[in-house]
Amino acid sequence: MENSPEVRAGLLTPDDFGQPDASYKMAAWLGQWELRGTGHWAVEEKETGQFVGSVGLNQSEVTPLDWPGVEVGWTLHPNHWGCGYATEAGAAAVKYGFDKLGESRLFSCIVADNSRSQAVAQRLGFELITEKTMSLLPAQPAQTHQIWALDAN
Numbered sequence: 001m002e003n004s005p006e007v008r009a010g011l012l013t014p015d016d017f018g019q020p021d022a023s024y025k026m027a028a029w030l031g032q033w034e035l036r037g038t039g040h041w042a043v044e045e046k047e048t049g050q051f052v053g054s055v056g057l058n059q060s061e062v063t064p065l066d067w068p069g070v071e072v073g074w075t076l077h078p079n080h081w082g083c084g085y086a087t088e089a090g091a092a093a094v095k096y097g098f099d100k101l102g103e104s105r106l107f108s109c110i111v112a113d114n115s116r117s118q119a120v121a122q123r124l125g126f127e128l129i130t131e132k133t134m135s136l137l138p139a140q141p142a143q144t145h146q147i148w149a150l151d152a153n
Contacts, residue, residue: 002017002022002025002075004077004078006078006081029054029056032058032059036059037100037101038056038057038058038059038070038101039056039057039058040054040055040056040057040058040073040075041054041055041056041089041093042054043055043076043085043089045080051077052076052077052080052085053074053075053076053077053080053085053086054074054075054076055072055073055074055075055076055085055086055089055090055092055093056072056073056093057070057071057072057073057093057096057097057101057106058070058071058072058073059071067109068105068107068147068149069103069105069106069107070097070101070103070106070107071106071107071108071109072090072093072094072097072106072107072108072124072126072150073108073109074086074089074090074093074117074120081116086117086120087120087123087124090120090124091124094106094124094125094150098152103152104151104152105149105150105151105152106126106149106150107147107148107149107150108121108124108126108147108148108149108150109145109146109147109148110145110146110148111143111144111145111146112131112143112144112145112146118146118148121148124150125150126148126149126150127148127149127150128146128147128148129147129148129149130146130147131144131145131146131147132144132145132147133145
């Protein structure tokens with residue numbers, strides 16, 4: 001999934017990101033689940049069990065110091081874009097963030113030119129609150145990101 005050109009462009013994945021980095025990222029998600037109760041779930045097709053992508057909540061230590069809070073995020077393989085998986089799984093992540101974590105506000109950070117992810121955020125009820133130039137991960141270049149927010153009802 002993360003090796004597809006479309007996903008690499010949407011996540012600003014560096015050219016030298018490879019299998020060791022992907023393994024480290026998966027281990028980091030497991031650690032985040034243990035330490036913070038946040039992380040990403042694997043998304044699979046119900047009928048086939050085929051891997052679609054990952055969706056969940058991020059509250060990492062490697063995000064910028066001025067990061068606003070728990071982020072809802074999604075990454076799907078391009079073969080599964082436009083099927084509603086990001087919206088369905090994103091809604092489950094939002095519910096988990098509000099109901100299980102007790103968050104009063106959730107965020108989504110989206111590269112400014114990623115209109116597909118912006119559309120998912122809008123379908124989930126998020127509203128654009130600001131734009132920032134930042135790097136979310138140490139290996140990523142600074143880029144304009146939109147910060148979207150959703151308040152608990």
